[in-house]
Amino acid sequence: MLFLARMDVIFPESMDSATKADFQVREKEYSGNLQRQGIMKGIWRVVGEYANYSIFDVDGHDELHEILSGFPMFPYMDVKVTPLAKHPNATSDDFFAG
Numbered sequence: 429m430l431f432l433a434r435m436d437v438i439f440p441e442s443m444d445s446a447t448k449a450d451f452q453v454r455e456k457e458y459s460g461n462l463q464r465q466g467i468m469k470g471i472w473r474v475v476g477e478y479a480n481y482s483i484f485d486v487d488g489h490d491e492l493h494e495i496l497s498g499f500p501m502f503p504y505m506d507v508k509v510t511p512l513a514k515h516p517n518a519t520s521d522d523f524f525a526g
């Protein structure tokens with residue numbers, strides 16, 4: 429099942445830059461593992477915002493929740509999830525093949 433997630437990162441103003449940098453390193457590692465496993469199909473930056481759109485291919489809601497809540501930055505993220513179904517006019521089945 430495919431899901432589109434928008435993640436907005438909101439760090440508290442009081443958080444120092446070393447702590448932010450540490451979150452970014454751990455986030456990159458976690459995110460990279462998901463991408464290498466094919467669970468996270470892609471991630472895009474929202475222009476001008478500390479936010480991204482990502483596509484996840486998972487078995488269901490519980491797995492997605494577990495994955496999202498495992499992001500190191502999860503306590504500082506506002507996450508919105510949209511379930512995706514195949515569009516009848518889509519010319520490619522790529523995302524649905526796996």
Ligand SMILES: O=C(O)C[C@H]1C=CC(=O)O1
Pocket residue numbers: 435437455456459471478479480499501
């Ligand atoms: O958008 C960000 O930079 C935050 C974050 C959430 C997932 C990820 O890989 O990075």
